[in-house]
Amino acid sequence: xxxxxxxxxxxxxxxxxxxxxxxxxxxxxxxxxxxxxxxxxxxxxxxxxxxxxxxxxxxxxxxxxxxxxxxxxxxxxxxxxxxxxxxxxxxxxxxxxxxxxxxxxxxxxxxxxxxxxxxxxxxxxxxxxxxxxxxxxxxxxxxxxxxxxxxxxxxxxxxxxxxxxxxxxxxxxxxxxxxxxxxxxxxxxxxxxxxxxxxxxxxxxxxxxxxxxxxxxxxxxxxxxxxxxxxxxxxxxxxxxxxxxxxxxxxxxxxxxxxxxxxxxxxxxxxxxxxxxxxxxxxxxxxxxxxxxxxxxxxxxxxxxxxxxxxxxxxxxxxxxxxxxx
Amino acid sequence: xxxxxxxxxxxxxxxxxxxxxxxxxxxxxxxxxxxxxxxxxxxxxxxxxxxxxxxxxxxxxxxxxxxxxxxxxxxxxxxxxxxxxxxxxxxxxxxxxxxxxxxxxxxxxxxxxxxxxxxxxxxxxxxxxxxxxxxxxxxxxxxxxxxxxxxxxxxxxxxxxxxxxxxxxxxxxxxxxxxxxxxxxxxxxxxxxxxxxxxxxxxxxxxxxxxxxxxxxxxxxxxxxxxxxxxxxxxxxxxxxxxxxxxxxxxxxxxxxxxxxxxxxxxxxxxxxxxxxxxxxxxxxxxxxxxxxxxx
Numbered sequence: 293x294x295x296x297x298x299x300x301x302x303x304x305x306x307x308x309x310x311x312x313x314x315x316x317x318x319x320x321x322x323x324x325x326x327x328x329x330x331x332x333x334x335x336x337x338x339x340x341x342x343x344x345x346x347x348x349x350x351x352x353x354x355x356x357x358x359x360x361x362x363x364x365x366x367x368x369x370x371x372x373x374x375x376x377x378x379x380x381x382x383x384x385x386x387x388x389x390x391x392x393x394x395x396x397x398x399x400x401x402x403x404x405x406x407x408x409x410x411x412x413x414x415x416x417x418x419x420x421x422x423x424x425x426x427x428x429x430x431x432x433x434x435x436x437x438x439x440x441x442x443x444x445x446x447x448x449x450x451x452x453x454x455x456x457x458x459x460x461x462x463x464x465x466x467x468x469x470x471x472x473x474x475x476x477x478x479x480x481x482x483x484x485x486x487x488x489x490x491x492x493x494x495x496x497x498x499x500x501x502x503x504x505x506x507x508x509x510x511x512x513x514x515x516x517x518x519x520x521x522x523x524x525x526x527x528x529x530x531x532x533x534x535x536x537x538x539x540x541x542x543x544x545x546x547x548x549x550x551x552x553x554x555x556x557x558x559x560x561x562x563x564x565x566x567x568x569x570x571x572x573x574x575x576x577x578x579x580x581x582x583x584x585x586x587x588x589x590x591x592x593x594x595x596x597x598x599x600x601x602x603x604x605x606x607x608x609x610x611x612x613x614x615x616x617x618x
Numbered sequence: 619x620x621x622x623x624x625x626x627x628x629x630x631x632x633x634x635x636x637x638x639x640x641x642x643x644x645x646x647x648x649x650x651x652x653x654x655x656x657x658x659x660x661x662x663x664x665x666x667x668x669x670x671x672x673x674x675x676x677x678x679x680x681x682x683x684x685x686x687x688x689x690x691x692x693x694x695x696x697x698x699x700x701x702x703x704x705x706x707x708x709x710x711x712x713x714x715x716x717x718x719x720x721x722x723x724x725x726x727x728x729x730x731x732x733x734x735x736x737x738x739x740x741x742x743x744x745x746x747x748x749x750x751x752x753x754x755x756x757x758x759x760x761x762x763x764x765x766x767x768x769x770x771x772x773x774x775x776x777x778x779x780x781x782x783x784x785x786x787x788x789x790x791x792x793x794x795x796x797x798x799x800x801x802x803x804x805x806x807x808x809x810x811x812x813x814x815x816x817x818x819x820x821x822x823x824x825x826x827x828x829x830x831x832x833x834x835x836x837x838x839x840x841x842x843x844x845x846x847x848x849x850x851x852x853x854x855x856x857x858x859x860x861x862x863x864x865x866x867x868x869x870x871x872x873x874x875x876x877x878x879x880x881x882x883x884x885x886x887x888x889x890x891x892x893x894x895x896x897x898x899x900x901x902x903x904x905x906x907x908x909x910x911x912x913x914x
Contacts, residue, residue: 353761382659383667386679386681388744390681392681392682460893468684481685481750549685550682550685550687562710563710564707565705568707581712585702585715595735597705597708599710608706608707610684610685610686610687611684611748611750612746614707
């Protein structure tokens with residue numbers, strides 16, 4: 293086995309680079325003379341509280357590692373504490389390398405900080421949060437389904453309000469504070485994608501696709517560069533960017549239809565329909581390329597596809613928004 | 619002597635040995651029983667996630683259950699064609715070009731796709747539509763044809779020919795001096811035909827899909843926008859039904875029901891999530907061949 297020295301994610305021996313941050317992998321087998329190596333970086337230290345209720349280090353061999361978020365779980369657990377992925381079902385990976393987002397069982401509970409999130413329903417799933425004291429989540433106000441009347445609410449101060457309003461992005465991001473219950477859902481058939489963010493991660497998300505994020509995550513937006521990318525990229529001028537500094541966080545997205553993820557190696561490319569893009573690691577570059585489809589007398593039409601180039605993860609949704617291209 | 623068990627796929631009829639989990643031709647689960655309603659409509663056979671279908675030297679993997687994706691691994695000599703807006707992703711090395719279509723002006727006027735795109739192997743390419751529903755795999759044997767309502771076709775293999783014909787289901791209404799012509803089924807229907815070698819046709823149904831075989835001269839009324847596909851032997855006609863207790867000059871939808879009457883023999887398939895059919899409720903002045911029924 294190998295692992296990434298930056299984020300400490302485990303990899304098979306045949307892998308060379310980390311799919312998340314592009315770091316060169318190192319072998320797990322330490323020299324015989326070396327003492328057991330302490331964790332190499334902060335992420336592991338901060339990861340520990342999140343799995344604190346998992347078994348102690350003495351029975352590490354009996355833990356189950358979640359294949360979606362890599363969190364460690366009790367050997368008797370049926371679903372991951374951190375992301376809700378079923379632990380007793382193997383990953384569904386197509387031969388072309390796309391992995392289906394884990395299908396979270398109805399009523400699965402996810403833990404973050406002092407709070408829990410229960411995922412309810414399967415066709416248009418609801419994320420119901422029981423926020424603990426001191427915890428908070430932020431969200432776009434139109435995804436709010438219900439809340440206890442005593443759950444405190446506030447508004448997140450955002451920079452570039454005029455730009456955001458002009459670009460059609462949410463002008464107001466709301467925050468719900470614990471203690472209290474609050475629930476969220478979107479307006480279409482799809483899947484909840486639970487993405488626990490480890491410290492030091494940067495994730496870019498299609499605008500309006502995020503459902504909620506925990507308060508340890510920094511929210512900003514990324515201006516898409518290049519006129520072609522703005523006009524034909526299928527998502528306007530901005531993308532949401534979620535960054536964790538020294539604390540882990542929880543990010544929930546709603547993908548239309550089914551959601552698939554693929555890890556691109558450095559320099560590896562894939563062409564996707566721009567309307568299908570859901571999220572990507574910030575290390576993945578996205579450039580729209582056009583192809584003219586001619587039909588002689590009638591001139592034809594154009595097809596725009598986004599070239600995603602690794603290293604990093606790319607997530608797509610199968611029920612995409614088709615954008616008129618020409 | 620061989621005591622090897624065989625299995626005949628209830629959906630496409632392919633005989634396989636019973637050791638496989640799903641039919642290699644259409645992906646139907648081998649061990650699932652056919653679910654048929656008392657009225658005779660059969661649900662699509664269950665399909666395991668990531669089921670693989672083979673065509674030519676290539677294969678197709680069907681992924682997901684809400685909005686399924688057809689992920690094709692094309693061999694170098696194989697190609698497929700599709701309407702360009704169903705393309706989800708592709709390997710950079712897969713080349714895409716346009717396919718010549720006759721009658722472009724008529725297709726443009728009737729809102730049908732003007733450009734049909736083709737992709738040539740080798741490489742991976744994937745397709746999906748923009749609504750929750752089911753993926754229907756229709757393996758076509760040499761000499762077999764199927765008629766599909768417009769805009770439902772997802773992708774077909776290169777050895778399936780594509781043509782289209784006028785549906786001839788229409789009626790007109792008048793608004794002052796203006797005459798409006800309505801096409802409840804669409805102005806055209808797609809026809810797919812395999813002349814020589816077996817081919818594969820993939821459709822996307824909105825909601826659930828149900829199929830039924832009509833006996834010769836057996837008839838059934840379906841909502842025009844719910845029709846998915848039919849065998850070419852199945853004939854179609856407009857049916858106008860007026861319920862009892864409505865005032866005939868009232869311009870409302872409740873004044874009449876517009877149906878598609880289908881005559882056997884052959885298969886017909888419907889989808890459960892159909893689009894709303896436009897009818898302004900004005901008096902019908904002319905119509906294609908139709909049957910009528912007034913209750914009271």
